[in-house]
Amino acid sequence: MxxxxxxxxxxxxxxxxxxxxxxxxxxxxxxxxxxxxxxxxxxxxxxxxxxxxxxxxxxxxxxxxxxxxxxxxxxxxxxxxxxxxxxxxxxxxxxxxxxxxxxxxxxxxxxxxxxxxxxxxxxxxxxxxxxxxxTVGWAGFTPRRLVMAVDGNDFVLYEHQNIVAQLLEALPDSTLTVLYVSNERDQRQEDQLRVTHAIRESGFDALTKDAEPRILYHSHPAQGIMQGATELDADMLVVVARRHSLLGSLFHRSVTAQLIGESALPILLLPAKD
Structure with a gap:
């Protein structure tokens, strides 16, 4: 089957x-x-x-x-x-x-x-x-540049939900880049270490091929995510969703709603265990 x-x-x-x-x-x-x-x-x-x-x-x-x-x-x-x-x-x-x-x-x-x-x-x-x-713009299109927005904290996905790995394997020359939006300009090194650790603990480091996460400063998380995706020339946005706060930390309900309503890219929401 x-x-x-x-x-x-x-x-x-x-x-x-x-x-x-x-x-x-x-x-x-x-x-x-x-x-x-x-x-x-x-x-x-x-x-x-x-x-x-x-x-x-x-x-x-x-x-x-x-x-x-x-x-x-x-x-x-x-x-x-x-x-x-x-x-x-x-x-x-x-x-x-x-x-x-x-x-x-x-x-x-x-x-x-x-x-x-x-x-x-x-x-x-x-x-x-x-x-x-x-609604418009993506009929018959297959993504190649996936950008995964994370909140910087460790996460664990539910079992048997390895769709990102399956997409990367099935789509030739596809890549995955991790994006973190910070509202603190002076914490770039700390943010880099924290996000890198979270990606390694989640097992996604193998999918990023050890590429460093992209750290971007923006006072508005959703706008920062969309800006970062544009700068990375993404054609699919992947968002790690935490159920307890619908999307936890930076990714609270209003940010999620804004991404869904305003993002020009397809968004793949990955629910994580809390």
Whole structure:
């Protein structure tokens, strides 16, 4: 059985660039796709869709199956009547996917806060790698330069969540650079030592090929992360997420929401044990 990538999709999936991005990753990862639609969720089943008499349940299922048949890898469709977190938890138990994928946002009318809130709920209740894909600009694109933003403290990921290593192995010439944003200009050496130690303890040093972390000063963490990713010419941002404070230390809720809402890059959130 090939590994799975679960894509949270809506009824407007015909223009879902998150699905196209996921399909682009599924090919080198040798994975199959699972299109998961949560029928009564406000994110994946917008009110304007629910009110439309033209789109009943059977029509939605046909549309999603047609979409599945057009993907470059085997793709199945699952439609759930559960709450979003329950539906995703069941999909994770059943498929044990490499990661979850969510587009930002589902429709032009969907507030960024809804996407951020859904991501936070999933990280709290289903600690699984979650890839947030911007609405435009990434269809059919595979990343090569991954930048991982950390808070400088030691971290341990959940078991069987080695998606970064899998991406680096599957994508030719791909690289991983660690980024730390500090608000103290005079602590560069201390920051370098602390971040290097955290990366070594986590086991990610093998993936960075012992390259030194990039230390950047900025008074606003989210803006500093996006600036650093731009300077490093990144095409995917990886963020270590701590569940107890949703993203702990620098990465509290507002920073996460800002990254999800403003980052032009796909963001891969990695939940860490507290």
């Amino acid at each position: 090939t590994p799975a990538i679960v894509v949270l999709t809506d009824f407007f999936a015909v223009s879902n660039r998150a699905l196209a991005f996921a399909a682009g990753l599924a090919v080198p990862l040798k994975a199959h796709l699972v299109l998961l639609h949560v029928r009564h969720d406000g994110l994946l089943s917008p009110e304007e869709y629910a009110k439309s008499e033209r789109h009943d349940a059977s029509e939605a299922e046909r549309a999603l199956k047609q979409l599945a048949s057009s993907q470059p890898v085997p793709t199945e469709v699952e439609i759930s009547d559960d709450f979003l977190t329950d539906a995703v938890a069941e999909a994770v138990r059943h498929h044990k996917p490499q990661m979850l994928v969510l587009g930002r946002p589902g429709t032009a009318a969907t507030p960024v806060e809804i996407i951020a809130g859904a991501a936070m709920d999933l990280l709290r209740t289903v600690p699984y790698p979650l890839l947030i894909v911007p």
